[in-house]
Amino acid sequence: MEKVLGYVRVSTETQAEKGYGKDVQENAIKEYCKQNGLELVEVFRDLGVSGTLIERDGLTEVLAAVSEGEVKTVVVMNTSRLWREDNAKVMIKRQLMKANAEVKSVEQRTYSIYDKDPNDFLINGMMELLDQYDRLSINMKLAKGRRQKAKGGVKACGNAPIGYKWKHEGVDKPIIIIDEEKSPIVKEIFKSYLEHKSLLKVQRHLKEKGYKSQQGKDFSTMAIRNILTNRFYLGELKHSDLNVSGQHEPLINRITFGKVGAQLQKNKRKEV
Known part of the structure; x- marks a missing residue:
């Protein structure tokens, strides 16, 4: 039986009235897992948090879980629980894909983060830019470290001259x-x-x-x-x-x- 993780997000009380309350989402995820022969290991929650934000405790935990553990599938009621804007979507999809993880949606039965859609060109381009930014950021930190060492008279790295x-x-x-x-x-x-x-x-x-x-x-x-x-x-x-x-x-x-x-x-x- 495939093991999965659940994720629930509710940003306002109004969402509960529209059918996206915490209990409604959790029950829908549990029923979906039961119908599809999936073992729900744990449910992560972000309550009263906007989907435009990247820094969410529940989201951080679920991303860490799929990155470090054996469970690689996240079940949500709707992908809007994971993200509400393209910038958040890019960042979250990027982390999920790095972990070789997948998302299953109760309301979007055929959804996959690996599916191609008209927005893929833009999304992929943004991901490439983020990868380049990461590399540049790391290189800049390393360069600053080497320069700081040099200011103190310490050779930072590389081969030592003969002698x-x-x-x-x-x-x-x-x-x-x-x-x-x-x-x-x-x-x-x-x-x-x-x-x-x-x-x-x-x-x-x-x-x-x-x-x-x-x-x-x-x-x-x-x-x-x-x-x-x-x-x-x-x-x-x-x-x-x-x-x-x-x-x-x-x-x-x-x-x-x-x-x-x-x-x-x-x-x-x-x-x-």
């Missing part, structure tokens, strides 16, 4: 720490460039030493340049338009970084 690694154990939140295994490679790159004053010579030197990139490959000259110009190794953090002092430990001192930068500029002028 560093993420620490997850023993801390409340993941932090960037020096990678004792890889950090000597970074220091060797800066030292070698000051000695050889050539990206190609540094590249050959690293290959002779057997040093590999994060991906386990030989270093390209572009990768070497990116390391030599990455101010993260100075203890700084860049996020979008923000440039702040990071909370991570520097690998390279400012004198060395400055000398390397000057040599890179000098070589660039020669190339021109």
Whole structure:
């Protein structure tokens, strides 16, 4: 026997006079279930609440029940008990469809939230917009969180530059720490460039030493340049338009970084 949930809504005393009183709706739902071999598990109620509102205690409970439980069918006397306006209809149908739920109506025997009707084009379009809004809203919250972390000098996410690694154990939140295994490679790159004053010579030197990139490959000259110009190794953090002092430990001192930068500029002028 299929299990179902009931939902009753009465907004005013006048509705009771028009045949939509609480007891009338509940009795109609019970009789419908009896006639159709359905097991009515529970009836949720919103009394004195307008159908134009989305935030209703009874409605919230029934939506939560179909989302989290095994019962996926809601029986109402009429779909007007669920919604009275298109905006409410869109939101409620959207949640029901996300839960793979169905609505059965006592007075609309052939009704299904999955049926096609002339309004579907508009409804579906509104649902797509709401989905896009949800994604945008989530992305904005994540971006705000990353930016707030960056303002405090904390790298928010992503891969740690070679020479560093993420620490997850023993801390409340993941932090960037020096990678004792890889950090000597970074220091060797800066030292070698000051000695050889050539990206190609540094590249050959690293290959002779057997040093590999994060991906386990030989270093390209572009990768070497990116390391030599990455101010993260100075203890700084860049996020979008923000440039702040990071909370991570520097690998390279400012004198060395400055000398390397000057040599890179000098070589660039020669190339021109």
